[in-house]
C-alpha cells in the first residue's frame with residue numbers, strides 16, 4: 374500500500390505512449406529508446422517492471438503490450454489513459470499528491486504548491502488540460518447517465534439550469550427523455566462552446582441555451598430547477614456558499630436546487646478533492662447546514678447512481 378513505484382511506472386508508461394506503441398508491434402528497449410528519445414538501460418528497467426505487472430510481456434522480438442496492458446491505451450473507451458497521462462488534467466494534478474502533507478497542514482490544495490497557480494487557472498491557460506478535463510468528465514458520466522435519467526423524476530420541471538454542466542451529455546440525456554423540458558447550461562467559456570456543439574449534435578439547439586459565464590456571477594433566473602452535479606465538492610465552504618447563494622437568488626421562491634454529490638462515500642476521492650482543488654467531500658448534514666444559510670430546506674435524497682445522491686432543496 375505504501376509503494377509509489379508501481380503507480381508512477383504506470384503513469385510514465387502511459388505518458389511515453391508505451392502501451393499503444395507496443396500493442397501490435399513488439400520492440401526491445403534498445404530499438405525503442407532512440408525512437409522515443411529515452412535512455413535504453415533505464416527504459417529496459419521500466420519495461421522489466423511493467424512485465425512484472427503484466428502490462429507488457431517479453432516475446433522473441435521484444436516487449437509487447439498484453440491484453441491487460443491494452444487497458445491503458447488511448448481510445449479504448451475506459452478513460453484510463455486520460456487519467457494517468459502526465460499532461461492530462463487529472464494525471465498532472467495527481468502528481469501534487471507529493472505535497473499531500475501541505476494540504477493536511479493547511480487545509481488548502483497542494484496543486485498550487487507544485488504548479489504555482491490553482492487548477493482552474495491552469496485549465497484556463499492551457500487548452501490541452503481543459504480538453505483533457507472535459508473529456509474526463511464526459512467519460513465518467515457515460516455509465517451514469519442512464520441511471521441518473523431513470524432514477525429521478527425530471528419530468529416535474531419545465532426548465533432546468535445545469536450549473537457547471539461540462540459538455541452537457543447529462544443535460545442532453547435528460548432533455549431527450551423529457552421532450553417538454555427546456556435546458557440552460559452555464560459553463561466557463563471553452564467548455565460552454567463544447568457544450569453548445571454537443572447539444573446541437575443531440576438535436577437540442579432549439580430547446581437549450583448555453584451561457585459562457587461563471588457560477589460566481591448571477592445565474593439565469595426563474596427556472597424550475599438548478600442542478601449542481603459534482604460542483605460543490607470542488608470548493609471550500611466560503612466558495613460553496615457563494616455558488617449556493619447564486620442558485621438560491623436565481624431560483625427565487627419556487628425553484629428547486631438539486632445537489633448531486635457522493636456524500637463522502639470514498640475516502641480516496643475525498644483526498645483528491647482536497648489536494649487538487651482545496652475542495653471538500655461533504656456528508657448529508659454538511660449540505661443541510663450549507664443550504665440552510667440560504668433559506669433552503671432538504672426535501673428529499675435520491676440515490677441516482679453508484680456513489681452519487683441527489684439532494685433536492687426547496688425554500
Ligand SMILES: C[S@@+](CC[C@H](N)C(=O)[O-])C[C@H]1O[C@@H](n2cnc3c(N)ncnc32)[C@H](O)[C@@H]1O
Nearest residue numbers: 510537538539560561564586587588589602603
Ligand atoms: C467536476 S466538473 C463537473 C461537470 C459536470 N457537472 C459533470 O458532472 O460532469 C466541475 C465543472 O465546473 C466547471 N466550473 C469550474 N469553475 C467554474 C465557474 N467559475 N463557473 C462555471 N463553471 C465552472 C468546470 O469547468 C467543470 O466543468
